[in-house]
Amino acid sequence: xxxxxxxxxxxxxxxxxxxxxxxxxxxxxxxxxxxxxxxxxxxxxxxxxxxxxxxxxxxxxxxxxxxxxxxxxxxxxxxxxxxxxxxxxxxxxxxxxxxxxxxxxxxxxxxxxxxxxxxxxxxxxxxxxxxxxxxxxxxxxxxxxxxxxx
Amino acid sequence: xxxxxxxxxxxxxxxxxxxxxxxxxxxxxxxxxxxxxxxxxxxxxxxxxxxxxxxxxxxxxxxxxxxxxxxxxxxxxxxxxxxxxxxxxxxxxxxxxxxxxxxxxxxxxxxxxxxxxxxxxxxxxxxxxxxxxxxxxxxxxxxxxxxxxxxxxxxxxxxxxxxxxxxxxxxxxxxxxxxxxxxxxxxxxxxxxxxxxxxxxxxxxxxxxxxxxxxxxxxxxxxxxxxxxxxxxxxxxxxxxxxxxxxxxxxxxxxxxxxxxxxxxxxxxxxxxxxxxxxxxxxxxxxxxxxxxxxxxxxxxxxxxxxxxxxxxxxxxxxxxxxxxxxxxxxxxxxxxxxxxxxxxxxxxxxxxxxxxxxxxxxxxxxxxxxxxxxxxxxxxxxxxxxxxxxxxxxxxxxxxxxxxxxxxxxxxxxxxxxxxxxxxxxxxxxxxxxxxxxxxxxxxxxxxxxxxxxxxxxxxxxxxxxxxx
Numbered sequence: 001x002x003x004x005x006x007x008x009x010x011x012x013x014x015x016x017x018x019x020x021x022x023x024x025x026x027x028x029x030x031x032x033x034x035x036x037x038x039x040x041x042x043x044x045x046x047x048x049x050x051x052x053x054x055x056x057x058x059x060x061x062x063x064x065x066x067x068x069x070x071x072x073x074x075x076x077x078x079x080x081x082x083x084x085x086x087x088x089x090x091x092x093x094x095x096x097x098x099x100x101x102x103x104x105x106x107x108x109x110x111x112x113x114x115x116x117x118x119x120x121x122x123x124x125x126x127x128x129x130x131x132x133x134x135x136x137x138x139x140x141x142x143x144x145x146x147x148x149x150x
Numbered sequence: 151x152x153x154x155x156x157x158x159x160x161x162x163x164x165x166x167x168x169x170x171x172x173x174x175x176x177x178x179x180x181x182x183x184x185x186x187x188x189x190x191x192x193x194x195x196x197x198x199x200x201x202x203x204x205x206x207x208x209x210x211x212x213x214x215x216x217x218x219x220x221x222x223x224x225x226x227x228x229x230x231x232x233x234x235x236x237x238x239x240x241x242x243x244x245x246x247x248x249x250x251x252x253x254x255x256x257x258x259x260x261x262x263x264x265x266x267x268x269x270x271x272x273x274x275x276x277x278x279x280x281x282x283x284x285x286x287x288x289x290x291x292x293x294x295x296x297x298x299x300x301x302x303x304x305x306x307x308x309x310x311x312x313x314x315x316x317x318x319x320x321x322x323x324x325x326x327x328x329x330x331x332x333x334x335x336x337x338x339x340x341x342x343x344x345x346x347x348x349x350x351x352x353x354x355x356x357x358x359x360x361x362x363x364x365x366x367x368x369x370x371x372x373x374x375x376x377x378x379x380x381x382x383x384x385x386x387x388x389x390x391x392x393x394x395x396x397x398x399x400x401x402x403x404x405x406x407x408x409x410x411x412x413x414x415x416x417x418x419x420x421x422x423x424x425x426x427x428x429x430x431x432x433x434x435x436x437x438x439x440x441x442x443x444x445x446x447x448x449x450x451x452x453x454x455x456x457x458x459x460x461x462x463x464x465x466x467x468x469x470x471x472x473x474x475x476x477x478x479x480x481x482x483x484x485x486x487x488x489x490x491x492x493x494x495x496x497x498x499x500x501x502x503x504x505x506x507x508x509x510x511x512x513x514x515x516x517x518x519x520x521x522x523x524x525x526x527x528x529x530x531x532x533x534x535x536x537x538x539x540x541x542x543x544x545x546x547x548x549x550x551x552x553x554x555x556x557x558x559x560x561x562x563x564x565x566x567x568x569x570x571x572x573x574x575x576x577x578x579x580x581x582x583x584x585x586x587x588x589x590x591x592x593x594x595x596x597x598x599x600x601x602x603x604x605x606x607x608x609x610x611x612x613x614x615x616x617x618x619x620x
Contacts, residue, residue: 001609075612084572085573087571087608088571089568089612090567094566094568119590121588123568
């Protein structure tokens with residue numbers, strides 16, 4: 001099955017790296033404390049932090065490359081993940097409503113998340129969309145959203 | 151034209167005051183009663199609180215009004231914050247008429263109305279005379295006044311006799327779990343384990359043996375009695391009638407309940423076979439209705455369509471409810487490929503290894519005997535693999551899975567809201583994928599399909615979804 005056509009906004013890479021950096025910082029603090037309390041030999045502590053930092057640096061680009069979405073003729077198609085792959089298809093006529101969201105990190109990078117709801121609940125989420133893209137997607141999906149009653 | 155105003159609507163039966171008082175009292179009062187013993191000012195404060203608690207339902211009753219207009223129900227109330235809710239009949243998912251003991255004491259019933267997507271009951275008219283409840287129900291069902299369901303002979307789809315209920319209780323979930331555990335213990339324990347244990351007990355004398363036997367027997371009897379009692383009381387006189395395009399489900403000995411669900415509001419129907427029932431050729435049937443809320447323990451019961459019956463009765467019932475041919479429903483399910491078995495065996499191996507390692511670490515080399523959990527784990531893996539099955543190229547999609555409780559779910563295509571295809575690392579190795587059908591309140595998983603088949607189905611179902619008549 002063909003991968004969806006569109007990639008996310010490149011700025012989402014920065015966002016993910018920022019999130020990774022925060023996580024690595026937390027791990028580093030944890031390891032530091034463990035070292036201080038003699039719970040962890042220094043080489044191990046350093047190794048853990050290095051591995052975490054390496055993963056934190058390498059995962060976002062891979063994730064970015066594997067994240068794709070596309071508005072097709074009758075549905076919204078998204079695909080994400082390498083280790084755990086998830087593809088989602090949401091037919092337009094099943095969409096109940098669409099919203100764009102912005103958390104503090106999103107705002108720092110001027111990005112939006114688009115969330116699509118069907119009667120089954122939250123059916124899809126696209127992170128890392130620019131201002132215009134998020135707005136136009138929301139408008140378009142709301143326009144084609146279905147009137148099928150549950 | 152003026153919008154229908156609830157202010158000119160009716161009040162609930164005055165028994166509502168008592169019902170609210172009892173409900174609120176149960177929540178607040180019981181915990182406070184011991185404090186009365188403290189005396190002094192605390193007691194005074196508590197008494198004041200009690201007076202307020204007694205008055206609040208009166209004010210609530212004075213403010214609460216409802217009004218039916220063709221196609222809508224308007225409810226209005228609120229003591230501090232006034233609220234008013236209009237419920238269009240077209241959005242109603244289900245209507246329940248409930249008569250708990252507190253209602254029975256006053257000869258009234260409660261009418262509950264559920265709307266899709268709500269987190270709770272959208273409207274609850276806690277005390278109505280049975281005639282008035284029936285009138286409101288009919289008005290919301292947009293039935294003509296003449297079509298009194300009490301008089302029109304509705305075809306009865308299910309009627310449980312007390313004997314059926316006893317059977318249901320004896321084969322219910324709780325009992326099935328116990329039966330399985332006992333069966334496993336019997337198979338697991340090596341012969342000498344039992345005999346050496348028995349020898350030790352013999353040393354204790356006849357008393358020891360009787361102690362063990364009677365405690366096990368006692369445990370089983372109590373579990374059976376609880377399951378049986380609960381089943382018979384809550385499902386007493388369980389009846390499913392079909393009235394036009396809706397189902398009427400009646401049940402209960404102490405708390406009477408009458409639920410009404412339009413057939414086109416059924417999101418999915420599930421054939422449930424726990425281990426015990428499957429061995430006896432029995433099954434039960436549940437339905438998924440959007441917007442059905444309420445306490446967790448009530449949800450299972452309210453979704454019940456057949457407490458227990460032979461498997462063929464159950465399948466016939468499902469076919470009748472879905473309006474399709476029974477023979478085509480459960481036949482020719484696509485079985486999971488062999489790779490799915492290997493995936494499950496891999497997990498079983500993992501469990502056994504972990505148990506062995508833990509055993510050796512915790513004890514000594516003899517701890518490796520813990521590896522024996524690999525045997526039941528492998529048999530569970532095999533059973534889980536055998537249970538897998540699906541069929542998504544027909545008007546009704548079928549998904550089957552489950553070891554302890556084998557669940558076969560049937561969904562009409564228009565009820566599928568969204569689709570997912572997921573591939574986990576071990577699935578990739580075996581060229582497997584899982585297809586997830588999103589329906590209101592539930593996501594049905596067709597686990598471990600051949601990957602190419604899953605991908606093809608993903609596309610095909612998506613296409614059919616859009617063109618499906620709404």
